[in-house]
Amino acid sequence: MSENAGRWLRDEIENSILSNEFSPGERLDEMVLATRFGVSRTPVREALMQLDAIGLIEIRPRRGAVVIDPGPHRVYEMFEVMAELEGLAGSLAARRLDEASREAITATHSRCEQSAAAGDSDAYYYDNEEFHKAIYAAGRSEFLEEQCLQLHRRLRPYRRLQLRVRNRLSTSFSEHCAIVDAIFAGDGDEARRLLRTHVGIQGERFSDLVASMAAR
Amino acid sequence: MSENAGRWLRDEIENSILSNEFSPGERLDEMVLATRFGVSRTPVREALMQLDAIGLIEIRPRRGAVVIDPGPHRVYEMFEVMAELEGLAGSLAARRLDEASREAITATHSRCEQSAAAGDSDAYYYDNEEFHKAIYAAGRSEFLEEQCLQLHRRLRPYRRLQLRVRNRLSTSFSEHCAIVDAIFAGDGDEARRLLRTHVGIQGERFSDLVASMAAR
DNA sequence: GTCAACAATCGTGTATACAAGAATCGCGTT
DNA sequence: AACGCGATTCTTGTATACACGATTGTTGAC
Structure with a gap:
């Protein structure tokens, strides 16, 4: 356990929520x-206060804390913002790419290729995360990177559901290829555009999301 | 005071920080x-936990809380993200504009015009906020609106400093005009582009920011 | 039988007490 | 005189106790 119980509990409860151990709406x-x-209750309360501030739970005065249920529409909005932030990260990455970032992107990209070829959606899920994180880091904006990581974390459960959709693996990977090309070519606008459409959920992919959310 | 002390204290301390009553770095x-x-200490601690989660202060274990000092570079990064989010809000607003939002934008825009004409930078500061909030709302994305409002709030002190710069009032207002035109014309891409450059701080405006931050 | 009012119970909000780590000050040594 | 080590003090972290509002169950009246 971390050195103070409050911090530890925050992470613990946060993980429990994001891994759906505590369902949305649950008290x-x-x-x-x-x-x-x-x-005791003291560190628990401190953890809950933090989760409330982050927006994972809602504390209604004198009536306790409940896990927030975003609902399909709000999740869509969150993906929309995520797409925008990732687009910015991509455009910055294209402009500021250095050797270390280039290698990190190449490495995670090829791991994605292997997982996609193997059809291993669980492995791809993880490698895909690392690929995106490599792009955040390559943008060289600490604040942007933090925002991206936080949103990424919150959207993690829905992203996982998305990947199970038919053909998504190969589609996703081919989009990655184009993104890498754009970044390595220093084409910030193209990287931004590609990442926006890659991350955003439009058209039928939104129905897929709704369907997978309803399935739980 | 709000119904519970913790919530009230959070707002109170947050305002004190954002109005520079508690300086960055202060314990x-x-x-x-x-x-x-x-x-008692209990609600104070709960408020501090929340402010830590938001990112306004840093609680170092066993060593107390200090107000975070973003530093010019990080503030620049925050404006960069703000610009991106406002751009998205603007493009959504252009696509989804309805009568109520149109009127809200028109109203706040004309108030900006009056303040700018009067050269009243304090009034313009307030009207400008309302104008931008009207655009957030017009985008019809609750999550995006919340993110915009939160970042806007955190950047408020620096925005205020910016407005004092020579000629900024009239420049800002003429940019507003173009933004309004784009939104009302339903040109999402143009609204996005204009808002990005309006909110972002490039070139000499960054030096202005650094100078005004150093002046404190 | 249904609805309303009241009482009991449960859970949150706040204060206080205690424990433990960090900072500080003083003393001794070199 | 300066530096290091130890004791004291101060502040944070956690537990517990108490108070108050909300919820729920029961009883009574219509």
Whole structure:
């Protein structure tokens, strides 16, 4: 456990929410959490306050905390913003690319290629994350990178669902190829455009998302 | 005071930080805050946890909380992200504009015109905020609107400094005019482009920002 | 039988007490 | 006189106790 219980609990509960162990709408009882993690209510409350500030849960005064249920429309909005931020990261990456970032992108990109070829969607899920993180880092904007990582984290469960859709693996990878080309060519505008459409969910992909969310 | 002390304190301390009453780097002593606001340490700690989660302060384990000092470079990065988000809001606004939003934009825009004509930079500062908020709202994306408002809030002190720069008022207003035209014409791409350059700080405006930050 | 009002219970909000690590100050040594 | 080491003090981290509002269950009246 981390050196202070509050911080540790925050991560612990956050992971439980993002891995769907606590379902959206579920009530989070302070005493239950406290006994479950073997601490008093104080650090539990501090963790909940932080999760409320981040927007993962909602604390209604005197009525306890519940896991926020974004709903399909809001998830769509979040992907829309994510697409925009990733687009910016990509355009910055194209302009500021250095040797280390280039290698990081190449390495994660080829790992994606292998997973896609193997049809291993779980492996691709992980490699895809690393690929995108490499692009965030290549943009050389700490604030942007943090924002991207945070949103990426929140959207993780939905992204996972998305990947299970038919043909998504090969489609995703071929989009990656074009993105890498644009970044390596220093074409910021093209990288931005490609990343926006890659990350955003338009047309039938939105129905896919809704369907997979309803399936839970 | 709000119905619970923690929430109230969070807003109170947040405002104190954003209005520069607590300077960047300053140490926030729990007992001092508690006695100052007439409460115990418990709600103070809860407020601090939330501010830490938002990114306004940093709580170093066992060593207390300090107000984060972004530094010019990080502020630049934040404006860069803000520009991107506002660009998205503008493009959405252009596509989804309805009568109510159109009127809100028109109203705030004309208030900006009056303040700019009067050379009243304090009034313009406020009207400008409302104008931008009207655009966020017109985009019809709750999540995006929230993100915009939060970043806008955090950048408020620096924005204020910016406005004092010579000629900025009239320049800003003429940019507003073009933005309004693009949105009302339904030209999302143009609105996006104009807002990006309007909000972003490039070239000499970055030096202006650094200079005004150093002046504090 | 249904609805409303009241009471009991449960859970959150706040204060306080205690424990433990960090910072500080003083003393001793070189 | 300067530096290092130790004790003291101060502040944070956690637990517990208490108070108050919300929720729920029960009883009574219509």
